[in-house]
Amino acid sequence: MDYAKANPAVCVCFTQVVICTGCQAEPGSALQKAAIGTHLWFLPGAGDTVIFSSSPIPGTENNLRRLKSDLKKRGVAVVDNSGTRLTHVTGHPHRDELREMYELVRPRYVIPVHGENSHQSAHAQVAESCGAIATALPKNGEVYTVSADTGVRRLLALEPTCGVWSGTNLVRFTRCVVSSFIADLDGHVAARCKAVVGDSGRGRQCVRLVLTTCVASA
Numbered sequence: 001m002d003y004a005k006a007n008p009a010v011c012v013c014f015t016q017v018v019i020c021t022g023c024q025a026e027p028g029s030a031l032q033k034a035a036i037g038t039h040l041w042f043l044p045g046a047g048d049t050v051i052f053s054s055s056p057i058p059g060t061e062n063n064l065r066r067l068k069s070d071l072k073k074r075g076v077a078v079v080d081n082s083g084t085r086l087t088h089v090t091g092h093p094h095r096d097e098l099r100e101m102y103e104l105v106r107p108r109y110v111i112p113v114h115g116e117n118s119h120q121s122a123h124a125q126v127a128e129s130c131g132a133i134a135t136a137l138p139k140n141g142e143v144y145t146v147s148a149d150t151g152v153r154r155l156l157a158l159e160p161t162c163g164v165w166s167g168t169n170l171v172r173f174t175r176c177v178v179s180s181f182i183a184d185l186d187g188h189v190a191a192r193c194k195a196v197v198g199d200s201g202r203g204r205q206c207v208r209l210v211l212t213t214c215v216a217s218a
Contacts, residue, residue, distance in 0.1 A: 018042060020034070020042065022034075022067070023052050023053065023054040024054065024056070024057050024060045024063075024064065025060055025063035025064045025066065025067040027063075030042060031050070031067065032067060034071075035067050035070035035071045035074070036070055037074070044071065044074060044076045045074050045075055045076065046074070046075030046076075047075070048075075048076050048077070049076065049077040049078075049079060050071055050076050050077070050078050050079070051079045051080075051087055052078070052079065052080040052081060052087060053081075053087050053088060053089040054081065054087075054088055054089070055081045055088045068080070092114075095122075095126055098123065098126045098127075099126055099129070099130055102126070102127055102130035102131075102132060103130055106130075106131070106132075107127075107132050108132065108133060109132065109133050109134075109135055109146065109151060109152050110123075110124065110127040110132040110133065110134045110135070111134075111135060111136055111138060111144065111152060112124050112127070112134065112137060113138060117137060120137045121137065124137065133151070135151060135152035136152060136154065138154075142154055143155045
């Protein structure tokens with residue numbers, strides 16, 4: 001690759017394998033940046049091959065076509081999971097692999113959190129067959145506490161409203177408010193930021209305090 005050729009002292013040889021993000025053409029991923037030439041060091045070109053070890057997630061087809069087209073414009077050979085080529089490598093374990101992990105780790109409590117309810121239920125059955133206690137199948141917005149004395153207990157369940165958690169219970173239980181804002185290269189806030197935690201005065205005070213602290217530290 002261009003980086004290897006330009007930095008022979010850093011790279012031992014020109015034959016390298018780079019594992020990077022972007023198999024679904026996610027904006028800002030390493031592969032997406034490399035395809036349009038904006039990545040800082042990963043710039044594939046003629047003679048290089050990109051292998052997509054995944055299958056397209058529904059809804060990403062157009063972005064993937066654009067990504068692969070950009071790679072081909074740079075002279076890169078693209079190998080994907082189409083036709084007779086089976087390059088898909090799943091990151092989701094099978095039952096035997098889950099069971100092996102539980103036999104090695106031997107946890108007391110297990111909270112399945114990935115997938116839909118049917119997947120979580122099947123995961124819980126595997127965990128229980130290995131001696132663990134699958135205590136709950138959590139839903140979005142539920143907050144749990146884990147203790148050696150009391151085990152796993154649900155503290156509260158919050159209902160999302162328009163993408164913002166309603167009420168101040170989350171702040172009260174977690175003692176945490178997280179805020180995001182955009183800053184320029186000089187550390188100054190580049191866009192007006194707004195955060196909402198409930199409708200109470202205390203919630204708004206917490207948000208203003210966090211934003212003020214973030215701006216001051218920037």
